[in-house]
Amino acid sequence: MTDQSTRAQAAPGDAxxxxxxxxxxxxxxxxxxxxLPALDGRFELDxxxxxxxxxxxxxxxxxxxxRASARLLPTTAPHLLGDLYPHLCPDGAPSGEAVWEISRFCLDPAQSAAERLDARNQLVSAxxxxxxxxxxxxxxxxxxARWFAKISGFGWSCRALGPALPGSAGPILAFGIRIDADTLPGLQRTGTWTPLGLKLEGGELAP
Incomplete structure (x- = not known):
């Protein structure tokens, strides 16, 4: 678990x-x-x-x-790639206890371009x-495909798991990011590494 940040300590988990x-x-x-569905017209959940x-x-x-957030799902449980998009992986979607899915990588649109870049780098580092x-x-x-090109340039080891196929908003593909001893040095070389402790949240949206 990542260190809990003082940025989040004053906010209850549901907030x-x-x-x-x-x-x-x-x-x-x-x-x-x-x-996508919107709960009460205000929240995006699936x-x-x-x-x-x-x-x-x-x-x-x-x-x-x-400012920014991402959802992590174990590939040993239902997840987007394995359940809805397995056709993006001709050799089968990777899964296992050490393999997790990233989805809903979200940067708050109210921020300036510089603030979004800073938030993106902090979230990637986290x-x-x-x-x-x-x-x-x-x-x-x-x-x-265009977002994959950016992900690949962060400095970590990123690979396509299959060819890009048509999606509703353009070509989409599955990707894998290897995490090892070279990951942090790679992020540092590109200037992406911006360490910051984040609070890890789990559970459902409170009523």
Whole structure:
């Protein structure tokens, strides 16, 4: 588990989760126009936001506003790649205790471009740090081809798990990120490494 950040200590878990789900609605439904359900018209959740899910959430230190977040799912339980997009992996979707899926990588749109870049780098660094401290040897996920190009440039070892195939908003593909002793040095070389302790949240949205 990553170190709990002082940025999140004053916020109850449900407040951090609510902020994240609200930001996901703004990004994935309002901005990107994904065809997804919205709880109470305010929160974006799907069937994978369940007790298996874990969340890394970056909050503003002053007003506890959501800045960035990501959902982590064990590949030994239901997850997007294995259950909905296995066709993206001709050799089969990777799975196992040391393989976790990243999804709903969300940067709050209210931030400036510089703030979003800073939040992105902090979240990527936290994902790497969390993996190294919790026995995760590979992250897998699904991305649009243009986003995959950015992910690959962060400095960690990232590979496509199959060819890009048509998606609703353009070509999509499955990817894998190897986590090992070279991960942090690679992120440091590209200037992506921005260490920051994040609070790891788990559980469902409180009523």
């Amino acid at each position: 951090a989760l609510r902020a994240m789900f609200a930001a996901r609605k703004q990004v994935f439904i309002d901005l990107l126009k994904w065809d 069937q994978f936001d369940n007790p298996h899910a874990r969340y890394l959430i970056l909050l503003d230190p002053d007003d506890l506003r959501h 994902l790497a740090d969390h993996a190294l401290h919790n026995g995760i040897r590979e992250y897998v996920g699904i991305a649009e």
